[in-house]
Amino acid sequence: MSATPGTLNLYFPLWCAKFDSDEVGILAPGVACYVPNADEWRTVQKTDVWMAQWRSGTPSAQGPPPPCCIVVVIDLDRFDSIHAAINAMGPLMLASARDAVTALRLFRAGWFLDPEQAMYTFYAPSLPINLLRSPGPYRQTLISGTDAANREAYKLAISDLSQDLAAPGPITRTWQLLADYRQAGQSDSVDIAIESFNRSYGYQLHASSRASNLFTALDAMLGGMSARRVGKVKINFRGFARRVETALRFVESGSVLADAHLEALWLNAQGRQLRNSLAHSNGQSTEANAAAAFDRLQEVVRCVLRQYLHFAVHWLTNREEIAQQLKISSDSQITAAYVKILEVIQRSAGELLYLVQPANGQKYS
Amino acid sequence: MTASIRRTLYAHLPGVRLDNADAPLAGGRITRLPFDDWARLESEFEFAQREYDNSQPTFWVWDRLTDDAEDSDRWVVKELTELHTAFLLDHRVPLLPSPLLSSCYIQHIPPPEYADTINFAVKRLIGPAERELVVYGDPLTYSYSAEHLAAVARRLQFLRDNKTWEFNDEISAAIRVLEETTRPDSWYGGDLVVTQVHGFVRCMAACEWLLLPDEVKTDITQTFGRRAATVINTSPERKQQYEQYFIELYRLRSHLIHGNASKIRSDPQFEEKLASGRVLLRYLIMSAIYVRNRLPAPSPLWQLLHDCTRDHNLENRLRTILADRPNL
Numbered sequence: 149m150s151a152t153p154g155t156l157n158l159y160f161p162l163w164c165a166k167f168d169s170d171e172v173g174i175l176a177p178g179v180a181c182y183v184p185n186a187d188e189w190r191t192v193q194k195t196d197v198w199m200a201q202w203r204s205g206t207p208s209a210q211g212p213p214p215p216c217c218i219v220v221v222i223d224l225d226r227f228d229s230i231h232a233a234i235n236a237m238g239p240l241m242l243a244s245a246r247d248a249v250t251a252l253r254l255f256r257a258g259w260f261l262d263p264e265q266a267m268y269t270f271y272a273p274s275l276p277i278n279l280l281r282s283p284g285p286y287r288q289t290l291i292s293g294t295d296a297a298n299r300e301a302y303k304l305a306i307s308d309l310s311q312d313l314a315a316p317g318p319i320t321r322t323w324q325l326l327a328d329y330r331q332a333g334q335s336d337s338v339d340i341a342i343e344s345f346n347r348s349y350g351y352q353l354h355a356s357s358r359a360s361n362l363f364t365a366l367d368a369m370l371g372g373m374s375a376r377r378v379g380k381v382k383i384n385f386r387g388f389a390r391r392v393e394t395a396l397r398f399v400e401s402g403s404v405l406a407d408a409h410l411e412a413l414w415l416n417a418q419g420r421q422l423r424n425s426l427a428h429s430n431g432q433s434t435e436a437n438a439a440a441a442f443d444r445l446q447e448v449v450r451c452v453l454r455q456y457l458h459f460a461v462h463w464l465t466n467r468e469e470i471a472q473q474l475k476i477s478s479d480s481q482i483t484a485a486y487v488k489i490l491e492v493i494q495r496s497a498g499e500l501l502y503l504v505q506p507a508n509g510q511k512y513s
Numbered sequence: 514m515t516a517s518i519r520r521t522l523y524a525h526l527p528g529v530r531l532d533n534a535d536a537p538l539a540g541g542r543i544t545r546l547p548f549d550d551w552a553r554l555e556s557e558f559e560f561a562q563r564e565y566d567n568s569q570p571t572f573w574v575w576d577r578l579t580d581d582a583e584d585s586d587r588w589v590v591k592e593l594t595e596l597h598t599a600f601l602l603d604h605r606v607p608l609l610p611s612p613l614l615s616s617c618y619i620q621h622i623p624p625p626e627y628a629d630t631i632n633f634a635v636k637r638l639i640g641p642a643e644r645e646l647v648v649y650g651d652p653l654t655y656s657y658s659a660e661h662l663a664a665v666a667r668r669l670q671f672l673r674d675n676k677t678w679e680f681n682d683e684i685s686a687a688i689r690v691l692e693e694t695t696r697p698d699s700w701y702g703g704d705l706v707v708t709q710v711h712g713f714v715r716c717m718a719a720c721e722w723l724l725l726p727d728e729v730k731t732d733i734t735q736t737f738g739r740r741a742a743t744v745i746n747t748s749p750e751r752k753q754q755y756e757q758y759f760i761e762l763y764r765l766r767s768h769l770i771h772g773n774a775s776k777i778r779s780d781p782q783f784e785e786k787l788a789s790g791r792v793l794l795r796y797l798i799m800s801a802i803y804v805r806n807r808l809p810a811p812s813p814l815w816q817l818l819h820d821c822t823r824d825h826n827l828e829n830r831l832r833t834i835l836a837d838r839p840n841l
Contacts, residue, residue: 264702285697288643350698357693427722483771
């Protein structure tokens, strides 16, 4: 596939991700995922860095192999200059591409270099000046490769994406969750949780820093591990493990977490210990413990965050009624409401379950 | 027998922009290295002079006499980490990425008697950003005058005198947060406001590590404000103002993290408050380092602050120590 005339395309290369197909998959309306052909990629990337990357790899007439890309496409409409088009539509396209990245990460574990940290490109094939590249600080990592990151590559399958939005694939459904949240209005708490989760993928962050980001996400969603109240809402300060267990018990299928009870116990004991040592030391043992716990911790956050997003959509659109059901004030913080709902469900799942679990047939993954 | 070898370290300092061409710094000098000098150390980007000249990269150049068996990577990491921390603890709390992410070069200059047999070899320590920040510049730059650089040198001496390199406690964890939040991984890309909020939340967590033990479960906001104001150590009237300000700052952190900040966002001082989290962290780190070794038994800052509530002698002692704290 190559870019169509009359369109503005934003390329977000997913360095280090593996894609099992030569076809194009749809991630969301106007957002595709595919590996560009060599000509298309040469146009999009070609720079001194492309040359250096070509020289450093196995020589090939077509240049270095293109990576799988998220490509956001929109009509150029009335614009006859790429700068004017980007000024008008670039921020929206960037937001769309960022949500696509978050959807991939929320759907499955695995690593790719954040496209904005490496390079992204706007391309409008029908305009005289048709390219605008935005290099990031780690663009030249492409020359020597990302092996040093020592992370398991993200494995994307064409079956994870959609061929037709009328029958959305699982990643599209995860993206829909984010879209619903944006539509419902936003919350700082949810934004911090998403941001911290995304920053936990940091290419050049130590495991201890990446784990700290995950604990920040947990704080945003669940309040402190020993908190007695969130805002004005009283909570059971010994109930952290049970709340996590309840949250994990009702996450959608598809999670690799083995057992909600065991995971909650682990987080409450070893997770808590790691959190404390992150706050009070900077030693090698903390780093080693953080590295050992990282994937498990990230999976817990991934599961709870999907659920938190689901809850946020309800809370932001119907907070008066939910607050009444929970017997809390409607100006309570979203974290307080979420923690409260977990406490209620823990006692009896009942009719409030829809707030933390999608209805049948609407699973996000 | 090992031979003495003079080594010259050229370390790129990402984001540092010099007001003047050259200045002494920490036993070496800080300079805008001309392209030709850089090209002699490099094997790549030989045609990138225009981009390099636009970027005006700053290098710290340091000569050192060593024996040839010394592990150069180790001393480079230590020296650059300390120097970088001294830059980060600037009053402006700049977002300067570590030199270890960019490019460093060690030029080996053998003594004259070996000059015919040993090459003037260059060891390249190329970090994950490779030459991007050298050739194409850093997205954020901070200007450094001679006074700024003199302050960096004083802070570096302060860090060395207090042996902070050997710390393994709340202070080192807090310095790690200060450093980690300067890495592009922590702030580059994404939504600007969300990124700022995230950085604020991380810095406030590190402030908490310095001020509060894990056991404090109630009255956290007030305790945080009171203790932060105690560390500022000012007149009683102003202390109350500071206390109130830090309480507000902690409350902002709580509102943001638990999702009830829509009103706060419209506060005209919202962005200034977000920046204050990092400023407070810098201040607490400097104070904690200073206090740590000036009491008979080194204790964490939060422990001292806690003990002060019951021991007025200690409180007075702490006040005296804080009053003597140098303004670095």
